[in-house]
Amino acid sequence: MHQIKSNIYSKYTFFILLCLCTVVSCKKENAAIEVPVDAYFKAVDKITETMIHDIFSPPVASRIYMYPNVAAYEIMAQNNKKYSSLSTKIKSLESIPEAPKDVNLKVAALVAYIDVSKELIFKDNIVTTYADSLFTSWKKTNATEFTASKTYGLKVANRIKDWLHKDNYKETRSFAGYEVTTDNPGRWQPTPPAYMDGIEPHWNKIRTMVLDSAAQFKPKRHPEFSMEPNSAFYKELQEVYTVTNKIRKNGDTTEEVAIARFWDCNPYVSTSKGHLMIATKKITPGAHWMGITKIACKQQKLDFTAAVHANTITSIGIFDAFISCWDEKYRSNLIRPETLINNTIDKEWTPLLQTPPFPEYTSGHSVVSGASATILTHLFGDNFSFTDDTELPFGLPSRKFTSFNTAANEAAISRLYGGIHYRAAIDNGVVQGQNVGKHIINNLKLTN
Structure with a gap:
């Protein structure tokens, strides 16, 4: 009799434990999916990594950063008391579909960000590998929530993709290239060593x-x-020649050389080795400022939505800044210092940095830096000290700045130290960028 009771008790205990395990397992499988802000930062990093690999031009890279961020932001801004939609504030953007109640907005935002990104790049294996790792983890955590969120995220992504394909980018792919002529001595000419054609002459x-x-x-x-x-023009030309020669005389360890190299951000640097021309892959000016935006977000410990907001506003500013700058570049068509110095002053002279393949005026890095610093100062405040380690992956040490404007001014003057821009392109470029940044701030009042 005792043995029978013992067996019954054992079976009952086993049944209770089995039920408890089942309940715990169900709870674990149906837990809400947690999406840390680092998952978003890593997605941005994967886009940067892909763009470096595929060697996108600075203007095109700005487009690749901007559209995915808009998709992610629009999802996160839904029914949010602090943030408002972009749909009435940027051109031709319609409201996105409303999210069903069972959707995890962070999951949907990252799905949309990744899907729109893949539409804009050539080889998506880097992004796809990262996406697969996220999706597998999320599906294991809560398959129902993940499926609903992914479905919604892709729906929004399709809406954004329809919108982005109407920005005239595809049409400009078939427009005529830059016409090189020699009838105007001040007109831009391709520069060594690759003598590339002018990049994106129709970006305006x-x-x-x-x-x-x-x-x-x-x-x-x-x-x-x-x-x-x-x-005045010749004095600016002479300044480039004098400054760069003085820097060279003082050696490669000077502060001016460090500044020039830190802000180079030229994805078109090429080196001749025998009969081969080998490209040295680097980030673009826009990528550098997106990296600074990430540093500021992490330093302030912003949450997911706030980080997406900061990146979206900055990327919109960079995008419009490039359009503004490129409009002037191909209006002025101004010759680079390298061409003039070689032809009229010193045929053996070379700039410290390799001259990028587009007209001189205004300085792209100056314009983009002015716009970015203005926007980031608005978001994070003036006198925001930070350490910029964006260039560490490229073998360059980090640099410390007391404000975004200090960093922007250093980025601008780096073009003189590098021998690739005249003074006017630098100074007027910063002002041009600041005007763009102020306009972005005044018109995108997204926080309530």
């Missing part, structure tokens, strides 16, 4: 996001081209 035809037009913040005109020794 791309749809802006917030600017009324590409020419809205047309900068003050550069000094009139003249090779007269007393002319």
Whole structure:
């Protein structure tokens, strides 16, 4: 009799334990999916990694950063008391479909971010590998929630993809390239060592996001081209030659050399080895400022939505800044210092940095840095000290800054130290970028 009771008790205990295990297992499988902000940062990093691999031009790279961020932001801003939609504030963007109640907005936002990103790049294996790792983890945590969120995220992504394909990018792929002529001595000519054609001569035809037009913040005109020794233009040319020669005389360990290299951000650097031309892959100016945005977000410990907001506003500013700058570049068509110095002063002279393949005025890095610093100062405040370690993967040490504007000014003057821009392109470029940044801030009042 005792043995029978013992067996019954054992079976009953086993049954209870089995039920408890089942309940715990069900709870674990149906737990809400947690999406840390680092998952978003890593997605941005994967896009950067892909763009470096595929060697996208600076203007095109700005487009690749911007559209995925808009998709993610629009999802996170839904029914949010602090953030409002972009749909009435940037051109032609319609409201996205409302999210069903069973959707995890963070999951949907990352799904949309990744899917839109893949639409804009050539080889998506880096992004796809990361996405697969996320999706597998999320599905294991809560398959029902993941499926609903993914379905919604893809629905929003399709809406954003329809919108982005109407920005005139595809049409400009078939437009005529830059025409090289020699009838104007001040007109831009391709530069060594690769003598590449002018990059994106029709970028001013791309749809802006917030600017009324590409020419809205047309900068003050550069000094009139003249090779007269007393002319303002010739003095700027002579400054480039004098400054770079002095830097070279002082050696490679000077602060000016460190600044020039840190802010180089030229994805088109090429080196001749025998009969081969080998590209050295680097980030673009926009990528550098997206990296600074990430540093600021992490330093302030922003949550997922706030981080997406900061990255979205900054990427919109960078996108419109490139359109504004490229509009002026191919209006001015100004010759680079390297060409003039080699032809008229010193045929053996070379700049510290390799000259990028597009006209000189205004400085792209100056414009983008001015816009980015203005926006980031608005978001995080002035006198925001940070350590910029964006260039560490490229073998360059980090640099410390007391504010975003300090960093922007250093990025701008790096173009003189590098020998690739005249003074006017630098100074007027920063102002041009600041005007773009202020316009973005005044028109994208997204926080309530």
